[in-house]
Amino acid sequence: xxxxxxxxxxxxxxxxxxxxxxxxxxxxxxxxxxxxxxxxxxxxxxxxxxxxxxxxxxxxxxxxxxxxxxxxxxxxxxxxxxxxxxxxxxxxxxxxxxxxxxxxxxxxxxxxxxxxxxxxxxxxxxxxxxxxxxxxxxxxxxxxxxxxxxxxxxxxxxxxxxxxxxxxxxxxxxxxxxxxxxxxxxxxxxxxxxxxxxxxxxxxxxxxxxxxxxxxxxxxxxxxxxxxxxxxxxxxxxxxxxxxxxxxxxxxxxxxxxxxxxxxxxxxxxxxxxxxxxxxxxxxxxxxxxxx
Amino acid sequence: xxxxxxxxxxxxxxxxxxxxxxxxxxxxxxxxxxxxxxxxxxxxxxxxxxxxxxxxxxxxxxxxxxxxxxxxxxxxxxxxxxxxxxxxxxxxxxxxxxxxxxxxxxxxxxxxxxxxxxxxxxxxxxxxxxxxxxxxxxxxxxxxxxxxxxxxxxxxxxxxxxxxxxxxxxxxxxxxxxxxxxxxxxxxxxxxxxxxxxxxxxxxxxxxxxxxxxxxxxxxxxxxxxxxxxxxxxxxxxxxxxxxxxxxxxxxxxxxxxxxxxxxxxxxxxxxxxxxxxxxxxxxxxxxxxxxxxxxxxxxxxxxxxxxxxxxxxxxxxxxxxxxxxxxxxxxxxxxxxxxxxxxxxxxxxxxxxxxxxxxxxxxxxxxxxxxxxxxxxxxxxxxxxxxxxxxxxxxxxxxxx
Numbered sequence: 266x267x268x269x270x271x272x273x274x275x276x277x278x279x280x281x282x283x284x285x286x287x288x289x290x291x292x293x294x295x296x297x298x299x300x301x302x303x304x305x306x307x308x309x310x311x312x313x314x315x316x317x318x319x320x321x322x323x324x325x326x327x328x329x330x331x332x333x334x335x336x337x338x339x340x341x342x343x344x345x346x347x348x349x350x351x352x353x354x355x356x357x358x359x360x361x362x363x364x365x366x367x368x369x370x371x372x373x374x375x376x377x378x379x380x381x382x383x384x385x386x387x388x389x390x391x392x393x394x395x396x397x398x399x400x401x402x403x404x405x406x407x408x409x410x411x412x413x414x415x416x417x418x419x420x421x422x423x424x425x426x427x428x429x430x431x432x433x434x435x436x437x438x439x440x441x442x443x444x445x446x447x448x449x450x451x452x453x454x455x456x457x458x459x460x461x462x463x464x465x466x467x468x469x470x471x472x473x474x475x476x477x478x479x480x481x482x483x484x485x486x487x488x489x490x491x492x493x494x495x496x497x498x499x500x501x502x503x504x505x506x507x508x509x510x511x512x513x514x515x516x517x518x519x520x521x522x523x524x525x526x527x528x529x530x531x532x533x534x535x536x537x538x539x540x541x542x543x544x545x546x547x548x549x550x551x552x553x554x555x556x557x
Numbered sequence: 558x559x560x561x562x563x564x565x566x567x568x569x570x571x572x573x574x575x576x577x578x579x580x581x582x583x584x585x586x587x588x589x590x591x592x593x594x595x596x597x598x599x600x601x602x603x604x605x606x607x608x609x610x611x612x613x614x615x616x617x618x619x620x621x622x623x624x625x626x627x628x629x630x631x632x633x634x635x636x637x638x639x640x641x642x643x644x645x646x647x648x649x650x651x652x653x654x655x656x657x658x659x660x661x662x663x664x665x666x667x668x669x670x671x672x673x674x675x676x677x678x679x680x681x682x683x684x685x686x687x688x689x690x691x692x693x694x695x696x697x698x699x700x701x702x703x704x705x706x707x708x709x710x711x712x713x714x715x716x717x718x719x720x721x722x723x724x725x726x727x728x729x730x731x732x733x734x735x736x737x738x739x740x741x742x743x744x745x746x747x748x749x750x751x752x753x754x755x756x757x758x759x760x761x762x763x764x765x766x767x768x769x770x771x772x773x774x775x776x777x778x779x780x781x782x783x784x785x786x787x788x789x790x791x792x793x794x795x796x797x798x799x800x801x802x803x804x805x806x807x808x809x810x811x812x813x814x815x816x817x818x819x820x821x822x823x824x825x826x827x828x829x830x831x832x833x834x835x836x837x838x839x840x841x842x843x844x845x846x847x848x849x850x851x852x853x854x855x856x857x858x859x860x861x862x863x864x865x866x867x868x869x870x871x872x873x874x875x876x877x878x879x880x881x882x883x884x885x886x887x888x889x890x891x892x893x894x895x896x897x898x899x900x901x902x903x904x905x906x907x908x909x910x911x912x913x914x915x916x917x918x919x920x921x922x923x924x925x926x927x928x929x930x931x932x933x934x935x936x937x938x939x940x941x942x943x944x945x946x947x948x949x950x951x952x953x954x955x956x957x958x959x
Contacts, residue, residue, distance in 0.1 A: 304648030306629050325927070391731070391782015392797060393723055410781030413731055415934045503786060505736035508934070509927040520923065523622050527919045528629075528644065 298534035306530055316535035325509070326536055329517040330543065336513070337490035340428060344486055345479070348433050352440030353471075366441065370434035380431055381499035385412055389423045412500055420501060420511055427496050432489070436482050443478030447471065480555045484548055491544045494519070514540050582610035583850060583857055586627075586637040588620035588840075591789065592806065592876035602861055602868050609853055611636075628845060635848040636858055638840045641673055641680040641915050643957055652844040652851055653678040657859045664883045668909060669839045675915045681841025682862040683882035685873050688837045688905050689737065689804045689912070691822040692790065692811060692897075697724070697799040705820060709745055709769050709827040716778035719799035726778030729802040730787035732930060733774040737787055737802060737836075739929040741824035742766040744834035744910050750917045750925070751950070754958045758925075759947035764939035766827055767932050774933045793819075805901045806877030812896075821897040823904045835904045836912035839882055880905060916957065924949035 293306070298316055300308035320326050355365045372380070388396045389411035398408040411419045451470050452462075460466055472479075494515040501508055507516055518540070522533025587599055596615050603611035614634065616623055627633035628650045645651055655678060658665070665683060673681035691712075693705055701719050706712040716726030730737050743749055746766045749757035773779060783792045793801035794814035802824075811819055823833035842862050844854045861868060866886055873879040874892045880902060881887045893902050913922075928946035931937040 304625075304629070304644050304650065386784050389782075390784050392780070392784065392792075395782075408782075410731075413733065413781040413934075416936075503730070503732065503736065504788065505730075505732075506923060506926060508732060508735075508930050510930075510935070520919075523626055527923075528625055528648075529920075 294534040294537055297530045298538050300531050302530040302534070304528045308531070312531065316531045317539065320532055320536045320539055323532075323536075325512070326514070326517055329512045329514045330540075332511065333491060333493065333513050336493070337487055340425060340490050341483065341486040343425070344429060344432055344436060345482060347429065348436035348482070349440050349475075349479075351433060351437045352444060353467075355437065356441050356444045366438070369437055372430050373432070373435045375431065377431065377495035378499050380427060381496045384423055384427045384496075385500045415510055418510070423500055424496055424511065427500070428493075431496075432486075436486070439478060439482055440475065443475045444471070447474040476555075480552065483555060484552060487548060487551060488544055491540070491547075582612040583636060583854055584612050584614065584634040585857075586614045586616055586620075586624065586634040588638065589615055589617035590876070592809075594876045595872070598871060598875065602865070602872075606857060606860060608856065608860075611857060628847065631847055633845050633847060635845055635850055635854040637843055637845065638684060639681070639843055640838060640840060640913050641675055641843065642918060643675055643916050644918055646675040646678075646680060646915070647957070650846050651680040652846050652848075652855065653680060654682055654844065654855065654858065655679050657682060657855050658863060659859070661863050661883070664885050666882055666884055666887075668837070668911070669882050672839060672911050672914060673841045681843045682858055683839040683841045684862055684869070686837060686839045686880035686882050686905070687804055687806060688835045688880065688901060688909070689802060690835050690901055690904060691800060691802055691824060692793055692807070693800045693820055693822065694793070694815065694818060695820055696818050701799075705822055706825055707822075707833075708825050709742075709766075712825055713769065713773050713776060713778075716773060716800065717776050720776075720778035724796065725780035725798045726776075727773070727800045727802070728780040728783060728787065728792045728798040729773075731782055733779055733781060733933050734770055734787075734802065735930040735933045736926055738770055738824070739767070739925060740836050740910065740912060741834050742770055742827075742929075745769075745824060745827035745831040747828070747830035747832070749910070750921070751914065751954065754916060754954055756947045756950045756954065758943065759951075761940065762828065762830070763943045766831075767929055767943065768939045769827060770929065770933045771936060771939070775936075790814075805898065806879055808878045808898050808901070810877070817896070819897065821900050821904075823908045833904075833908050834910045835901075835908050837905055837909040838912040916954070918953060918957070920953050921950045924953075 297306065297308065299311060299313060300316075301310040301312050302308035351369060355362065355369065358365065390398075391408060391410035391413060392398065393402060393408045395408070395411075397411060401407075401409065409419055411423050414420070447470065451474070452466055455466060455470055456462065460469065491513075492515060493513045497511060497513050497516055498507070498519075501511055502516075507520060514536070518533050518536045521527050521536065522530050527533075585599075585603060587596075590596070596613075599615075600613045603613045621639075624633075624637060624639060625645075628645070641651060658679070662670070666686065669683045669686055670679060673679050673683060697719060698705065698715070701721070703715045703718050704711070706715045712727075719726040740750065743758050743763055743766060746760075746762040748760055748763050748766070751757045780792055780798050783797065785791045787802055788804065788807075790801060790803050790807035790811050792798050793803070793807075794811055823835045826832045826834075842858045844851055844858060848854050866883065869881050869883060870886050870890065873881045873886075874890055878892065878898055878901075880893065881890060887893065887902070893899060924946045928942035932939045932942050
């Protein structure tokens, strides 16, 4: 009895929070996706799967899914490789180890909004005194409109570097945790057998031993890529809305359901369900492929 | 910018009139105005209301979304500022305010009042008229031997000639003008967003007009990626550009920085069928239909925006410049009687176009702005983009009006 009371005392508030703020909204969203629901969250006109059919033929929504599948295809391996490289470097050094871990991890604690504004307004603004343009100016180059230009699409450089800066430290820590679980005697045995300390150790010991960590990192990176919102909204959005390019699915759904008076909850919810199923499907597929 | 943002954010945490949130106060919402002093002013107005306490909430960030979401729940404001949308009216979110005006209705500028009227009923009491126009630096134009442009081609030519050294010719927003010049481009050839609940721009001339924005964008004379966007005059006052598209509200800041060295113009015409234009919009005070105190809220709106003409004058002219929506106040406003401000008032009289008519919904606006953006920034074929946007707008109009 005592254990039961203690259990609910500790778990109860979180369970209630989860129910009220996660499961009820998800259920409500599923319900809304089957209704014509403009400017109301208590709709009356049932439309069945029409909203789903609309969204699956909605060009901007499909474009947002396509664009971000491409984005994920770039950002996931890039972050993976750089975070792993950073972890290997930081794990190997014998001096100021804690300092370097902290330095690379610190950006993770930074707000996406603040970082986005620093990137947009200070480093990559388009006027001649922006940091990036000042550096270009030293070499005689003309200022570049980083967040505006679509040919070439320089805004990807802004968005990708921003995300890398914010996320690398977190995944580096995950890899360091994985590296520290590898028994040292495996390396020593391999070196006695003639394996090189560099590539061969990495190829035949480190990477196989990091398999479970790698799968977890890849899954987290993929989900995070599909959930991109903050940096895109703050770097490319304006008071007049969002441009038609580099529009991630969440941004598109935000403007459909909530943004600037859109208030089409039926289509917004249907899009959210489709996106959830897509993320779940790709994640399961990826998990299956990498854990074979 | 970031300091102003932080200040605004902190301001948003508190809302007060000195009476405290005792539960009996009317809730009034504003979006965050850029000019210093406005927040204190509206709090002062609320505090001086004698009948019931009023809590003012100042909302930085995406005010439209926040407001629209709050109107779905019981926790929204009683009184708020916005522009009426047909979708909100059809959803029964707004209270008709025809009876609030009393005898003063005829004194409100008719075109502005029309912008707050849907299906014959008025849902907002206009607070301030905002208009956009082209600012140009007289000395830089004289130096380059350029006359103030009176056609779109002259504007493109002027921007090109004025782009010398570290100075660009024109700043019309960080997106190259796609968002704010789409309407003026249509008006420059005699078209519009919507007309009599029909698509107003399904015409080859629209493609021609938007194609001119592409010409401007590719001319290399536009400033892009400025720290502050078109609504703030900083790029113009800092000497980064010779011309900027911004609004009447910026006149005090520009005068402070440049003295008399600037003039203003409407967006010029492109063809004989079009004309010069200035986009005009007005935020109005509205009452939430879900408010439990609709009568008290209407009474407060009447007191603040119909009876207290001194507050309307202060709100419009003591901070940035806006045009008071009541003709009698606008006519006697000394600050609007000379120089560029007087020119702006004349533009509104002669060339005003509704920047955000009630039947131009967010879905239509997004479809149109996306099309303009693709043409201007990506060089997409204008005819196809305009046609595609027109189809979406037609579908939405059909849904709304049958």
